[in-house]
Amino acid sequence: MKAVTINQYGSASVLHYTDIEQPRIKPEQMLVKVQASSVNPVDWKIRSGQLQLLTGYNFPLVLGFDVAGTVVEVGAGVTRFKAGDEIYAYLDSIPGGAYAEYAAVSERAACLLPNNMTYEQAAAVPLAATTALQALRDLGLIQSGHQVLINGSSGGVGTFAVQIAKALGAEVTTVCSTKNLELMTSLGADHVIDYTSTDITQDTRQYDIILDAVGKQSFSSCQAILKPNGIYVNTLPMPDTLVQGCLTFFLPGKKAKLVIAQSNSKDLGFLKELIEAGKMRSLIQQTYPLSEVATAHTTSEQGRVIGKLVITMSH
Numbered sequence: 103m104k105a106v107t108i109n110q111y112g113s114a115s116v117l118h119y120t121d122i123e124q125p126r127i128k129p130e131q132m133l134v135k136v137q138a139s140s141v142n143p144v145d146w147k148i149r150s151g152q153l154q155l156l157t158g159y160n161f162p163l164v165l166g167f168d169v170a171g172t173v174v175e176v177g178a179g180v181t182r183f184k185a186g187d188e189i190y191a192y193l194d195s196i197p198g199g200a201y202a203e204y205a206a207v208s209e210r211a212a213c214l215l216p217n218n219m220t221y222e223q224a225a226a227v228p229l230a231a232t233t234a235l236q237a238l239r240d241l242g243l244i245q246s247g248h249q250v251l252i253n254g255s256s257g258g259v260g261t262f263a264v265q266i267a268k269a270l271g272a273e274v275t276t277v278c279s280t281k282n283l284e285l286m287t288s289l290g291a292d293h294v295i296d297y298t299s300t301d302i303t304q305d306t307r308q309y310d311i312i313l314d315a316v317g318k319q320s321f322s323s324c325q326a327i328l329k330p331n332g333i334y335v336n337t338l339p340m341p342d343t344l345v346q347g348c349l350t351f352f353l354p355g356k357k358a359k360l361v362i363a364q365s366n367s368k369d370l371g372f373l374k375e376l377i378e379a380g381k382m383r384s385l386i387q388q389t390y391p392l393s394e395v396a397t398a399h400t401t402s403e404q405g406r407v408i409g410k411l412v413i414t415m416s417h
Contacts (some may be wrong), residue, residue, distance in 0.1 A: 104415075105202035106395045107162035111151030114396040114403075122162070124197065125206040129179035134189065134207045136171040138225035139200040139413040142258065146399045148197045157197050166200030166413070167193045167365075170215060170225035175397055180209045182367075188215040192228035194365035201395055203415055213370035216377040219384070226384035226410035229363060230258035231373050234266050234315075237335045239360040242311035246271025251309040251327070253302065254316030255291070256282040257411045263313055263384045264289045269381040275309070277302050282408065285385075297375060303327060311335065316405075321346040321358035333357045385409025391416065 103124050108116045114177045127133050145165045148157050157163065162308035170190040173183050183189065191212035199205050215224050237259075237414040238244045250267045254260045267274045270292040275293040276286040286294045295302055303319065312319075317338030324334050331354075336343040339360055346358035389412045390398045398411045 103203040104392060105164050106163055106166075107201075108149055108391060109256065111149065111154060113150070114399040116149065117396040117399065119393045119395070120402040122164070122202070124204045125202075127175065127177050127206045129177040131206045131208050131209070132173050132180055132183055132189075132212065133175040134169060134191070134205050134206050134212075135174050136169055136170045136200060136203055136415055138170045138415065139166045140225045140229075141260075141398045141402045141411040141413065142167060142229050143402060144229070145198070146403055149399065153196075154166040163197050164199045165197050167198040168228045169193060169200045169205050170214075170221040171205070171255070172374045174204070177209075181210065182209055184198050188221075189213060189288040190215050190228060190370065192232055192363075192365040192370065201392065201413065203392075209366075210367055211365045213367050213374055216374045218378055218380075222324045222386065222389060222412045222414060223384040225402060225412055226258070226386055227262070227373060227377070228370060230410065231262040231266070231382070232365065232369050233337060233363040234259050234263035234313075235369055235373065236363055237313050237337065238263060238270070238272075238311065239269055241315065241335050241359045241361055242333050242377075244270050244272055248310040248327070249275070250274045251275045251277065251302070251305075251312045253312065253314045253319055255286055256408050257315055258407070260315040261289060261409050262382065263315060264291055265382040266376065269376050272311075272366060275307070285408070288337075308332070313337075321350075321356075325356060328356045328366050330355060331357075333359060335359045335361055337361055341391035386406070386412050388412075389414055 173187040189212045194211040250272040256278045276291040312334045320342040321334045350357045
């Protein structure tokens with residue numbers, strides 16, 4: 103099968119479009135014909151060697167965590183799916199394996215495809231939307247009526263976070279550049295802050311939850327705009343967040359937390375319900391064929407992607 107592999111850590115040039123053997127599935131896995139995947143920042147962080155303590159040196163590696171496709175074969179222990187099912191999944195093993203024509207997908211990491219999405223639209227969802235959901239619901243403890251600030255609202259995690267927060271009844275303030283103000287309003291944001299002209303840390307409002315989807319602020323810089331029991335959630339393991347997270351864990355008042363998304367079918371099912379109810383959609387900046395994953399990585403690393411970059415297996 104065709105796949106994109108790396109044989110060493112480095113720049114986007116180490117990504118190679120090549121032929122490899124199909125994966126062999128375990129009893130709890132399914133063999134899925136991948137129709138589409140997507141690029142997440144963690145993919146190029148793995149590729150560049152930033153996470154090599156986790157990924158090791160057992161090359162070649164196939165990256166990619168998002169899968170949308172069709173079940174070809176099921177393992178003996180799989181009970182919820184059958185051959186022919188259309189699914190989407192957030193692969194639960196490092197470094198993934200989605201940049202390929204076929205992927206081994208754990209039953210616990212998959213859900214039936216939303217019935218109002220294409221493969222490409224669905225492939226944009228799993229990792230980014232799961233991160234947003236777990237950040238807001240599990241760490242932020244979001245409730246209806248909460249004031250929520252989302253920094254970096256135009257990226258993959260951010261665009262989903264805006265929609266999820268609204269669906270859960272929050273009043274949402276987003277932070278983005280001038281060109282994305284109208285986009286945020288279209289996603290349901292109640293208030294939009296243009297960071298090119300306004301310092302959000304000087305905002306007169308206070309928030310129950312601040313989700314920093316791009317790691318551009320810190321818990322320390324945001325304390326003044328957090329309510330007395332407010333929660334700051336970061337998607338990046340920044341030193342300030344890690345230190346403050348440990349300190350605030352044992353103390354009453356404001357909290358600093360780090361979200362590390364965990365793949366599970368229950369959350370994908372929850373997101374599927376939002377999608378099918380018309381409360382959440384994917385934003386796709388561009389679609390690339392599998393052979394052009396390197397170009398997609400380079401674009402993602404520039405840090406200006408609106409929504410997601412999707413990889414399609416169609417030639």
